[in-house]
Amino acid sequence: MMLSFRGSENVRELAMPWRFSLTQTYDPVENPTGLISFGMAENVVFTQDSVSYRSSAPTAARLPAAAAVHLNNILKPHAPIDPEHIFVADSPTSLGSMLGYNLAEPEDGILVSRPVYGRFELDYGVESGVRMVYADTTAEEAFSPACVENYERALKECGKEIRAVLLVNPHNPVGRCYPVETLKAIARFCNKHRLHLISDEVYASCVFDSGDSTAVPFTSILSLDLAELIDPNLVHVLYGFSKDFASGGLHLGFLVTQNEQLRQACKAILRLHGASQAAVTIGTAILEDQAFVSSFTAEARKRLASAYRLTTSVLDKEGINYVKGGNAGFFVYIDLSPYLPPDGTITPRNREFALAQRLVDAGVFLHPGEEHSRSIGWFRLVFSQEEDTLKEGLNR
Incomplete structure (x- = not known):
């Protein structure tokens, strides 16, 4: 679904026989007929699941399910998030780089309103060569449905192929949440121009009572009825442990997307951005303890x-x-x-x-x-x- 050329090529590469090691599934008690792999260079005798290479170690299989429970609780999606739609990597920063690589060609643009967190230029640009294209607004304009006029102007004047809109909700550095009507207007804008909509929601639980009765509550893009606004395959949400769990050093991030082709393209380059099994084990233990x-x-x-x-x-x-x-x-x-x-x-x-x-x-x-x-x-x-x-x- 509208991947970059290099992203599509990697999906095809992923399907090549023997290109990637098959995971050992054999267990003398639990799965005696399972596959024994002589392909992975790992000292299995001394390796525990929590520090192994295996992406399908028991804890890794539990993490998407635990993450789905957590994200369904805090994002309150219109349709429940399926564990199959959650892709795990080492951070939202890495996932930004992966999205830039898989959705855009070098020098293509990702559209974002400004003011905004400035390091997105690095997240999306250092490896993939994608450029941030700014729709400059005041802090007030950015949260109004009228912001799409700035997006339209930037799209027309930038001189680049724009592949996606990046939304930061809750917003960094302004510290506000987007109103529902503004989210809907941005989604319609993306659908009109067939642009991917990346919603960075890493501060989803960092919403508090500021004492201001006019402050807008947090609404995830996934809580909207997307089918009425945009092709759901164009919507991708980023989340991680760094902010909500004060655990940036854990290096654990999630991409939520229904777009299977995009998940496959990310899988093809996961070896460069994979979360450690230690982080997966810790993250799973945390998310399985919802109390x-x-x-x-x-x-x-x-x-x-x-x-x-x-x-x-x-x-x-x-x-x-x-x-x-x-x-x-x-x-x-x-x-x-x-x-x-x-x-x-x-x-x-x-x-x-x-x-x-x-x-x-x-x-x-x-x-x-x-x-x-x-x-x-x-x-x-x-x-x-x-x-x-x-x-x-x-x-x-």
């Missing part, structure tokens, strides 16, 4: 709410402008443009970098706006710290 997940999520949301309220109260007191309506993620998007050095001989971006250096000299670091936005002077402040550390950082 723990519920308890952890509740505590995380409570602490995020407290840190957000502390941060915004200081910003309000000091008269520092920031994007209101946040209720998700780890960040507040703040306007430090009034504090930029005087406009003189240095460029606007270097004025921003000079302010960033002043902050570092004072013992505190924030990502300058060039990481996220065309506008000068906007910085992302990550507040997910211990309270004493957060207070000290805000004071600095």
Whole structure:
């Protein structure tokens, strides 16, 4: 379904006999007639399932089922997520690279509104050569159904073949969730132009009570009746352990897609991006304990709410402008443009970098706006710290 040439070629390669080692399924007790593999260079005598090569080790077989239960709980999809539709890799970052490779040719574009998390340029571009094409908006415009007008303009003017729209929901760095009507408008836009819709939902459970009654609750793209809006084979959701479980070092990510051809194309390059069996074992144990997940999520949301309220109260007191309506993620998007050095001989971006250096000299670091936005002077402040550390950082 609309794969890149190289993605389609890899699917064909995957089907070549003997190209990939067949997995040993023999067990003297559980499966005495199973296949004995003399093809995998692994010291089986000393190897446990949790540190083996085997993608079909018992825990690996359980992980998609456990992930489906968890994702059905938090994403509340219109149709239940089938474990068969979950593809496991070592991180959402790797999955972004895999999607870029399999959906687009080098120098093709992926369309995204801006401000946005700037490192997508690396995630989708370093290996696959795919470029981010930006539909620049204000923070307010980005969450309105009218944002598709900016998408249409960028699609027409970019001079590149656009293969997908990337949606970040909850949003990084603005910290908001997309309204239902905006999600529907973006899905219709993608269907109109036959574009893939990639919804990065890694902060799905990091939604909290910010104290703002107007804040929009989180809605997964999968909770919509997609059949009325877009070909479901064009919709792909990214999720992982790094944010919701504070476990970036575990390196475990999930792609949810009904597109079987895309899953096959990802499988063909999984050897470069596969999750370790140790991570799979740990991730499976966590997701199979939904009582723990519920308890952890509740505590995380409570602490995020407290840190957000502390941060915004200081910003309000000091008269520092920031994007209101946040209720998700780890960040507040703040306007430090009034504090930029005087406009003189240095460029606007270097004025921003000079302010960033002043902050570092004072013992505190924030990502300058060039990481996220065309506008000068906007910085992302990550507040997910211990309270004493957060207070000290805000004071600095």
